Amino acid sequence: MSKTSQLVSRLFAREPPPLEPGTKLWAPELKREIAGLQEHRYVIAALHLANDDIDSCHLIAQDNEGDPTADLLHATLHRREGDYWNSKYSISTHPLCNRAEAKAFVDKCEAAQRRSDDDDAPLRQRQWDELKTLVEWTRANCK
Template sequence: MPSNAQIDPLLTELFERSPLPPLEPGKTVYSTSLQTRIKSLQTTPAVKAALNLANDDIKGCHDIVEKMQGESTADCLHAILHRREGDYWNSNWWWSRIQHPLFPSTRQCKTFVNACEKSTPGSEEDGELREQQWQEMKRVVRWVVDNKA
């Protein structure tokens, strides 16, 4: 397993990105270079999935977490990725199944999903939601990396 010292440069590159990632990135990955580096890491599947999610690699994240269904961290990532792909109903379904220390109130998570669904790209609300999403993703990624969940 790589140490955090091997993963931290990836985190720096991901977390210092500007502008903030969109609520729904579509099929556009933030960095194909990071995508390649994440894929080659010798680490837990959850760490790779979380890094893929932060890199807007929704498919890469989904391919991993789908195989880990029932593990609470993977299910959180699954809920977030469905929200980010605009599959709001599915995201809320996943949140209704989750018990995780990072998300003590899944009701708040569902409220956030619903706000994202109603948001108009480029609006003031969109900017606020993107900031909230980014803080959430950084917290999730850091927790997964630190806990090798």
């Protein structure tokens, strides 16, 4: 099993994280391992995001603004940090993304956070599934 596959398995073995993870990384020791992978920058960005490392993902996404995959990463990280307006602004055309549905999901996440919704498990699961799909897609399509 490749190092990337091992990291993916470890990152996604956990329960879906909060909609907004805050500034704490899930596994701080993985930051350097992810950054050192011999993978496309979007794979690395997606793995950082799976580790709740919004800042590291942001550096890559913002440096590649205008690329559909970078824009999707950018929209996703802004949704996760609670910058909902910026998330909707960053949503662009991408094979994984229906813009109208993506914007509606941002609105649902924002409403749940405003209510301090204790029953946000379906939203957390959807967000987690989307992130898994994004990691898989970048691994298959970004070389």
